[in-house]
Amino acid sequence: MNKPAPLSQRQYEYMQRCMISWFNVAEGGKRGGKNVLATLIFCSLLETHKNKIHLVGGVSNATAKLNILDCDGYGLLNYFEGRCREGKYKDRDCVYVQTKTGEKVVLVSGGGKDGDEKLIKGNTYGMAYITEANECHQKFLKEVFDRTLSSSDRKIFHDLNPKEEEHWYYTEILKFHEEQQDKNPNYGYNYGHFTLVDNMSMTDEQIRKVLSTYQKGTVWYRRDIKGERAVAEGIIFRKFAENNEPYLYDEDTDPLFERDIKGKLLHRPSKITMGIDFGGNGSMTTFVLKLYFHGYHDLRTAEETNLELSPDIDAEAICSKFIEFFKYCQEKYGFIEWVFPDSASTTMINSLRSAARKAGLPYRNIKGCRKNEVSDRPRTYDMLMNTGRWKINRNCTKLRSAIGKLKWDPDHPGIPEDKNIGNCNDWWDAENYTILDFIEYVDLDRR
Structure with a gap:
């Protein structure tokens, strides 16, 4: 016992x-x-x-x-x-x-x-x-x-x-x-x-290690460490909004992106995933690529792209952009293990699978992402940023802008506001879809 x-x-x-x-x-x-x-x-x-x-x-x-x-x-x-x-x-x-x-x-x-x-x-x-x-x-x-x-x-x-x-x-x-x-x-x-x-x-060492995964002053620090009944308000990632330079990487200087003479990555990612948020009705279709290094310890958001706003979901245009983006990313970084679109649109997921099959690309690895509590997502990303485990390619300017604008919903404490100003929620969702199926492993890997 x-x-x-x-x-x-x-x-x-x-x-x-x-x-x-x-x-x-x-x-x-x-x-x-x-x-x-x-x-x-x-x-x-x-x-x-x-x-x-x-x-x-x-x-x-x-x-x-x-x-x-x-x-x-x-x-x-x-x-x-x-x-x-x-x-x-x-x-x-x-x-x-x-x-x-x-x-x-x-x-x-x-x-x-x-x-x-x-x-x-x-x-x-x-x-x-x-x-x-x-x-x-x-x-x-x-x-x-x-x-x-x-x-x-x-x-x-x-x-x-x-x-x-x-x-x-x-x-x-x-x-x-x-x-x-x-x-x-x-x-x-x-x-x-x-x-x-x-x-x-x-x-004392274990306590210091836990504290290092939190940023003082955030709602999660007040709740998880101080045990207070804290209300979430204002900008979610304030430090990122004020200065996102510490959370960026450049492929020319990040050692994880060293390449051989043939242009292939010397440090092969443990996993590569793509997240897709479908647009229409004022929303933007967004695509985000995530690289996992050293298991779930070092995460890099490497690429972004999108379709322009349209009143309806244009399935043909989405599939065409997907094939183009998939081929580009796979050639540059390696085999894309999973593609995670918004699970709410089964029709579009089937369309992507059909388009991938016709293009001779993997299609069985395209599946709706697993859902979790929306309130859990900001906390995971705050931990990743605070511990330096997640960085964004400097060239992903739209995603950077979106994360800096994300606000708490004043009527639903603990979850991001869904007004989608500047399409920030479209980019935020696509980014989240790259990680949701593995989020428990990401949260556990706090070395």
């Missing part, structure tokens, strides 16, 4: 309050030890709880398993090592646990979508631990509250990373319980705030 690091004073005090509180919320920055702490408390109480059935959940089933059952080697499976087994309970994923007071069943459920609340109906849960609670659906969280009402010792645990102050989780859930706690000190609401300095397993 792996033993977690000692608790910080704040973690210890929070743990003590959990013993007498029914609703326990651990919020704060990344790497603050919230999962390990909440899992430790949940497991210790499970040992003697009188109820047989309990629940762990997250935005998805996989998230619940990763954050609670595994939890970097300190999860429920580790705590009950030799006394538990994964299985099914009424066709639902679960863990059977042998405790000091008999066998317990811990159901595992996803709760990120409307309708997921149906997955947890029919049972009374003694305790429930929901990770990344503010990413889950309101109906799911409400059902969790309802399904624990008749518990012999009601305990609900939430952990979460901060959102903007007006997020529904704060206004529709926490605000009520905070008010009740203020009216009655014995109400049973327990709140703890933690940052990476509370994580006693991290060395």
